[in-house]
Amino acid sequence: MQTLKNIFFSTKITAFLFLLLALSMATATFLEKKYSTDVAKIWIYESTWFEIVMLLIIINLIGNIWKYKLWNKKKFPLFIFHVSFVFIFIGGIISRYYSFEGMMSLREGETNGQIISRKNYIKLKIHRGNNTMIYNDPYILSSFHNGYKGNFFFKGNLFKIEIINYIPCAEVIVSKDIPKQKIVKIISTNNQKGRTENYLINGSIIKINEVPFSLNKDIPFGIKIFEKEDKLYVKSSFPMKSINMRNRKMTYLSKNTIIPIKIKNLYQIDDSEKKVQWVIPSGIIKGELKYIGSCNNNEANKNNSLDAITAKISFQNQSKIITFLGGKNTTEMSDPIWLNHHKIFIGYGSIFFNLPFFLRLNKFEVENYPGSEFPSFFISHVTVIDKEKKKNYLISMNHVLDYKGYRFFQSGYDKDEKGTHFSVNNDYLGTNLSYLGYFFISLGMFLTLFWKGSRFSHLKKKLKYLSKISIFIILFLNSHFVFSHNLKKLKSVPLEEISDNIHIPKKHGENFGRLLVQDNKGRIKPIHTMALELLRKIHKKSHIGNLDANQWFISIHQDNIFWTKIPFIKVDKKGGYEFLIQTKANKEGYSSMMDLYTIDPKTLKLKFILQEDYENSFSKNPIQRNEYDKAIINLSERIGVLHGIFQGKYLRIFPIPNDINHTWSSWIRPYSNNLNMIGLSMFNNYLKSLLQAQNEKDWIIADNEIQKIRSYQFKYAKSILPSNQKIDIEILSNKLNIFYRLPFFYCFIGIIILTVSFIRIFRKKKYISLIYNILILFLFILFIVESLGLISRWYISGHAPWSNGYESSIFISWCLVGIGLIFHKNPFVSGLTALIASILLIIAAHSDTMDPEITNLVPVLKSHWLIIHVAIITASYGFFLTGSFLGLIVLILYIFYNKKIQIHIDQLTIINEMSLTIGLFLLTIGTFLGSIWANSSWGRYWSWDPKETWAFISIMVYAFVLHMRLVPGIRSVFLFNFSSILAISSIIMTYFGVNYYLSGLHSYARGEPISIPYWIYYSLLFLLIITVLSYYSYYSNKFRDNIPKKINN
Missing domain, CATH: 2.60.200 (Tumour Suppressor Smad4)
Structure with missing residues (x-):
C-alpha cells in the first residue's frame, strides 16, 4: 500500500502527468487541423485513456494536498488553489456524462417541445406487430473510427449491426x-x-x-x-x-x-x-x-454534409446490407428493411429529446447595419408554454432564456429571416461546480500573492537584502532603449516620454480648445470636442501619453512630419498577428504613418503598404468580411482621418465672409482645392507665434493670435455662433465625463440600499432607517447630477437627448432612478433601479458598443467579458516573456560564472519564479474568464477549440516548470531557467501558432499557412549554442562544487 502511495503521490508522477496531458492536447489540435474535430475527439478528448490521465492528476493532486499538509495556516491559499481543481474536475465529469447539449429550430408561429442532440448516435428502430423498440447508441463515426459493431435485443431475439463502409461528406x-x-x-x-x-x-x-x-x-x-x-x-x-x-x-x-x-x-x-x-x-x-x-478534410464541409454509411443487419440466419445517409443534426432514419417479419429502420446522427415545456416563436427580427445586409443583431420573440402557463421572453445574442434548468442561446436564423435556431443546454450542476472551482482558484491565487508564509512571500523576503539589485534588473529589462530626439528611435519610446518633450502648456491648449470649428455636418462646436473625437477615432483614447486632446491637436498641426513617425495609430489586434507584423505595430498595438506607407517604385509616390488588400477587403460584401478585412478597413479609416488632419479638413475655423450657407473653411476651402489666403495667413501667423512662445517661454503672443481668430469668427459668423455659456458647458461636459463616472456611484449606492433593505426585514431599528434615508439623499444627489448631464447634452446638441442608443440608455437609466425615488418608501425598488441604471450607464459609457459623440456613429458590438478575458491573458504573456529572458540571462551568466556572479543568478532566478507565478495566475484566471464569456455567449464553457486548448496546454507547461523544484532529479537552478526559456514556445503557439497554423474559432489564416520566419531558426541556433556552453560551464568540475544544484524550497 505504501509503495502505491509513493508512486501515485510522487512529484515525479505529477510532472510526468502534466507533460503527458499537455503533449496529448497539443497532438489533438494538429489532428483536428489535418483531419477533423471528430478524429481529435475519438483519439484524444473523449478517449478513455485521456480521462484516466486527468483522473490520475486529480488523485495525485489530492494525495499531495495530504502529503504536504496544505491545510496548514501558512499554506492555506495553496490548499484553496489546489482544491479548486477538484471542483472543476467534478464539474467537467458532470458536464461530460450527465449534461445535455442540443439545437432547436423554429419558424414563426411554430410551437416545439423537442430538441435534437449535439451528439451523434447509431440509431435502430425495430417494429413487429404492436411492439416497437428504439435503440440509441452514442458513437462518433470517422474515416479512422468506423468499425462499429452492436448487439441489440428485441423480445429476447438478438439483432446485430456492423458498419462495413463509411464515406464522409x-x-x-x-x-x-x-x-x-x-x-x-x-x-x-x-x-x-x-x-x-x-x-x-x-x-x-x-x-x-x-x-x-x-x-x-x-x-x-x-x-x-x-x-x-x-x-x-x-x-x-x-x-x-x-x-x-x-x-x-x-x-x-x-x-x-x-x-x-x-x-x-x-x-x-x-x-x-x-x-x-x-x-x-x-x-x-x-x-x-x-x-x-467530397469534403477533403474541410471542417466546414464536414459540418454541412451528410455521410454515407453502409451497414449489415443480421437476425437469426438472415442478413441484409443497406446504405443510408446520416451525420450531424440529422434525425432521419433509413428506408425500412424486413428480416423475418421484423420491420427495421437504421440511422446515424442526432436524436430527439422531449422538453418538459413548449416554446413558440411569435416573431423573429433582424436588424442590419445601415446600407448593408450584415446583421447587427437578431432577436427571437418567444412564448414559453408550460402546461397552462404562458410567458413571453426575448432571446438574442446577449440575452439568454433560462427556464427549468434549460438555457436557450440565439445561434442563427433561416435565410428568409422567418425562422430561428437556438443552441440549448442543460448543465446547471456541472457549470456551477466549474464556476465554483474558478472562484476558488482565483481566490487562492490572489491570497498566495499576499499570504504570510506562502512561497511567494518567501521569495519576496529573499529579495529584500538585494533590493537595489532588483531595481537595477527591473530597469534593465524594461528599458531596452533610452529616449532620444532622433526620430528613427521614436518607435520604441513610450508615448509618455515623447509627450513630455512637447512643450505646449495646458492653459494655452485650453485657450485653443475654446476656439470654434465647423464639422463636416455643419455643427459648430469647440475645438476641444473636435480634438477629442479625432483622437478617440485614431488612438482609441482621450489622451496621448501625457498630452490632452488640445495639446495633441496643436502639436500635430505644428509639426505633422514629426507625428508621421510616432506610433499612435491604433491597429486592431483582431486582424491577426500577421496584420500586426505587416503594419509594424508595437506591443501596445499602435503604428505610425511612416510604417504604413512605402514609395511606389513605378510612380515614386507614397502608397499604403496594404493597398491591394484594402481594395480586396472593401470590395467584399460586408457579410463576407473576416476579421482581417474589418481590421484593414478600420485602419484605412483612421489613416483617412489623419490625412484629413494634415490637409486641414478638420480645422475649419475661418468663416467664409458673406457665404449664404455659413460655410467655414481651413486654409483650404471645403469642396475644392482652392487656398483660403486669409485663413492660411492667420493660421501661419499662429504657428509662428507658437514657435516663438516655445523658444521664449512667453505665451502672450500666441494667445493674442488665438484671440484674432476668435474675433474673425465673431465678425463673420456672429449669427450662428454658440454662446460663451454653451461653449463653457460643452467643454465642462467633456472634462467631467459625467456618464462615465456615474455608474460606479449608482452601483455602490444600489448594493448598499439592497443590503440595508434586507437588514430592515429582520431588524426594525431607527438607525437603520436613518442610514437608509441618508442613502436615498445620496441617490437623489446622483439623480440631480445625471439630470444636469442630460440637460447639458440637450442644451449642447439642440435636440432631446434620446436620439440614439447611447442617449436612450442614459435617459432610461435616468427614468429608472426617478422611479426609484418616487417609490422610495419601498427600499427594494430604489436599490434595484439604481443597480439597473448603473448597468445601463456602464453599457452606454464604458462599452465599445455605443459612441458618446453627439453625432451618430455606427456602434461596434463587443463583449465586455471578452475584453476583460483577453486583457488578462495578454498581460500574462508579458510575465512569461520576462521569465524567458531572465532564464536566458542566467544561462549567459553561467558561461562567465564566478563567485561574484552567484548572487546575481540567485536574484534573477527568484524574480523569474515570481514572474512565472504571476503569469500563470493571470493566464489561468483569464482562460476561465474566457470560458465564462463563451458560456454566456453560446452556451458552452469548454469546447476544445484550439485556442482554449493551447491556453490550457500553456497552463500545464508552466505548472510543470514551477513544480520542478519539488521533483527530485530536476530541481537544479540551471534546468529551471532553461525550462522557462523553452516554455515560452507554448505561449508563442497559443498567441501566434493557433491563429495561423490551426483551425478553429480563433483562426485568422487566409489561404495557406504562412511560412516560419528565418529568424526563428537563427534564434534556435543561438539558444542551442548558449545552452551547450552554459551546460558545460555549469556541470564542469571547475565550478560544480561552487554552484547551487537545486532551488531552495
Missing part, C-alpha cells in the same frame, strides 16, 4: 456504366436549406422539405411522378405554378390533375404550409447511384 453521383435503375434528378430550393440536389429512384419515395415525391409509385399524398410512353408526368396533391425559365411565362396548375412535366421548368407548390420549388433538369437517367467523399 458523401456526394451522390449517377454511374452510367451499368444502366441498372431508372433515376430522376430533382433540384429543389427552399428558404431554409437553399438549393439541394435530390435523386428519385424508380419505385421509391423521398421527402423534399417534408413533401413526399415518388417515381412510378402510388402515394396517397404528395407529388407523384410517373413515366408513360417515355415521357414524365406529374400528379400533385397541391396546386402548383409552372414557370418557363426562358420567357418567365407562368401557368397555374390545379391539384390532382395529371399534366406532362416540362424539362427545366420551375415548379412552385402554391400552398401556405408547404413551400418548395423544384426543377427536373433532364429526363429519366439510367444508371446506378453511388456515393463519393
Whole structure:
C-alpha cells in the first residue's frame, strides 16, 4: 500500500502527468487541423485513456494536498488553489456524462417541445406487430473510427449491426456504366436549406422539405411522378405554378390533375404550409447511384454534409446490407428493411429529446447595419408554454432564456429571416461546480500573492537584502532603449516620454480648445470636442501619453512630419498577428504613418503598404468580411482621418465672409482645392507665434493670435455662433465625463440600499432607517447630477437627448432612478433601479458598443467579458516573456560564472519564479474568464477549440516548470531557467501558432499557412549554442562544487 502511495503521490508522477496531458492536447489540435474535430475527439478528448490521465492528476493532486499538509495556516491559499481543481474536475465529469447539449429550430408561429442532440448516435428502430423498440447508441463515426459493431435485443431475439463502409461528406453521383435503375434528378430550393440536389429512384419515395415525391409509385399524398410512353408526368396533391425559365411565362396548375412535366421548368407548390420549388433538369437517367467523399478534410464541409454509411443487419440466419445517409443534426432514419417479419429502420446522427415545456416563436427580427445586409443583431420573440402557463421572453445574442434548468442561446436564423435556431443546454450542476472551482482558484491565487508564509512571500523576503539589485534588473529589462530626439528611435519610446518633450502648456491648449470649428455636418462646436473625437477615432483614447486632446491637436498641426513617425495609430489586434507584423505595430498595438506607407517604385509616390488588400477587403460584401478585412478597413479609416488632419479638413475655423450657407473653411476651402489666403495667413501667423512662445517661454503672443481668430469668427459668423455659456458647458461636459463616472456611484449606492433593505426585514431599528434615508439623499444627489448631464447634452446638441442608443440608455437609466425615488418608501425598488441604471450607464459609457459623440456613429458590438478575458491573458504573456529572458540571462551568466556572479543568478532566478507565478495566475484566471464569456455567449464553457486548448496546454507547461523544484532529479537552478526559456514556445503557439497554423474559432489564416520566419531558426541556433556552453560551464568540475544544484524550497 505504501509503495502505491509513493508512486501515485510522487512529484515525479505529477510532472510526468502534466507533460503527458499537455503533449496529448497539443497532438489533438494538429489532428483536428489535418483531419477533423471528430478524429481529435475519438483519439484524444473523449478517449478513455485521456480521462484516466486527468483522473490520475486529480488523485495525485489530492494525495499531495495530504502529503504536504496544505491545510496548514501558512499554506492555506495553496490548499484553496489546489482544491479548486477538484471542483472543476467534478464539474467537467458532470458536464461530460450527465449534461445535455442540443439545437432547436423554429419558424414563426411554430410551437416545439423537442430538441435534437449535439451528439451523434447509431440509431435502430425495430417494429413487429404492436411492439416497437428504439435503440440509441452514442458513437462518433470517422474515416479512422468506423468499425462499429452492436448487439441489440428485441423480445429476447438478438439483432446485430456492423458498419462495413463509411464515406464522409458523401456526394451522390449517377454511374452510367451499368444502366441498372431508372433515376430522376430533382433540384429543389427552399428558404431554409437553399438549393439541394435530390435523386428519385424508380419505385421509391423521398421527402423534399417534408413533401413526399415518388417515381412510378402510388402515394396517397404528395407529388407523384410517373413515366408513360417515355415521357414524365406529374400528379400533385397541391396546386402548383409552372414557370418557363426562358420567357418567365407562368401557368397555374390545379391539384390532382395529371399534366406532362416540362424539362427545366420551375415548379412552385402554391400552398401556405408547404413551400418548395423544384426543377427536373433532364429526363429519366439510367444508371446506378453511388456515393463519393467530397469534403477533403474541410471542417466546414464536414459540418454541412451528410455521410454515407453502409451497414449489415443480421437476425437469426438472415442478413441484409443497406446504405443510408446520416451525420450531424440529422434525425432521419433509413428506408425500412424486413428480416423475418421484423420491420427495421437504421440511422446515424442526432436524436430527439422531449422538453418538459413548449416554446413558440411569435416573431423573429433582424436588424442590419445601415446600407448593408450584415446583421447587427437578431432577436427571437418567444412564448414559453408550460402546461397552462404562458410567458413571453426575448432571446438574442446577449440575452439568454433560462427556464427549468434549460438555457436557450440565439445561434442563427433561416435565410428568409422567418425562422430561428437556438443552441440549448442543460448543465446547471456541472457549470456551477466549474464556476465554483474558478472562484476558488482565483481566490487562492490572489491570497498566495499576499499570504504570510506562502512561497511567494518567501521569495519576496529573499529579495529584500538585494533590493537595489532588483531595481537595477527591473530597469534593465524594461528599458531596452533610452529616449532620444532622433526620430528613427521614436518607435520604441513610450508615448509618455515623447509627450513630455512637447512643450505646449495646458492653459494655452485650453485657450485653443475654446476656439470654434465647423464639422463636416455643419455643427459648430469647440475645438476641444473636435480634438477629442479625432483622437478617440485614431488612438482609441482621450489622451496621448501625457498630452490632452488640445495639446495633441496643436502639436500635430505644428509639426505633422514629426507625428508621421510616432506610433499612435491604433491597429486592431483582431486582424491577426500577421496584420500586426505587416503594419509594424508595437506591443501596445499602435503604428505610425511612416510604417504604413512605402514609395511606389513605378510612380515614386507614397502608397499604403496594404493597398491591394484594402481594395480586396472593401470590395467584399460586408457579410463576407473576416476579421482581417474589418481590421484593414478600420485602419484605412483612421489613416483617412489623419490625412484629413494634415490637409486641414478638420480645422475649419475661418468663416467664409458673406457665404449664404455659413460655410467655414481651413486654409483650404471645403469642396475644392482652392487656398483660403486669409485663413492660411492667420493660421501661419499662429504657428509662428507658437514657435516663438516655445523658444521664449512667453505665451502672450500666441494667445493674442488665438484671440484674432476668435474675433474673425465673431465678425463673420456672429449669427450662428454658440454662446460663451454653451461653449463653457460643452467643454465642462467633456472634462467631467459625467456618464462615465456615474455608474460606479449608482452601483455602490444600489448594493448598499439592497443590503440595508434586507437588514430592515429582520431588524426594525431607527438607525437603520436613518442610514437608509441618508442613502436615498445620496441617490437623489446622483439623480440631480445625471439630470444636469442630460440637460447639458440637450442644451449642447439642440435636440432631446434620446436620439440614439447611447442617449436612450442614459435617459432610461435616468427614468429608472426617478422611479426609484418616487417609490422610495419601498427600499427594494430604489436599490434595484439604481443597480439597473448603473448597468445601463456602464453599457452606454464604458462599452465599445455605443459612441458618446453627439453625432451618430455606427456602434461596434463587443463583449465586455471578452475584453476583460483577453486583457488578462495578454498581460500574462508579458510575465512569461520576462521569465524567458531572465532564464536566458542566467544561462549567459553561467558561461562567465564566478563567485561574484552567484548572487546575481540567485536574484534573477527568484524574480523569474515570481514572474512565472504571476503569469500563470493571470493566464489561468483569464482562460476561465474566457470560458465564462463563451458560456454566456453560446452556451458552452469548454469546447476544445484550439485556442482554449493551447491556453490550457500553456497552463500545464508552466505548472510543470514551477513544480520542478519539488521533483527530485530536476530541481537544479540551471534546468529551471532553461525550462522557462523553452516554455515560452507554448505561449508563442497559443498567441501566434493557433491563429495561423490551426483551425478553429480563433483562426485568422487566409489561404495557406504562412511560412516560419528565418529568424526563428537563427534564434534556435543561438539558444542551442548558449545552452551547450552554459551546460558545460555549469556541470564542469571547475565550478560544480561552487554552484547551487537545486532551488531552495
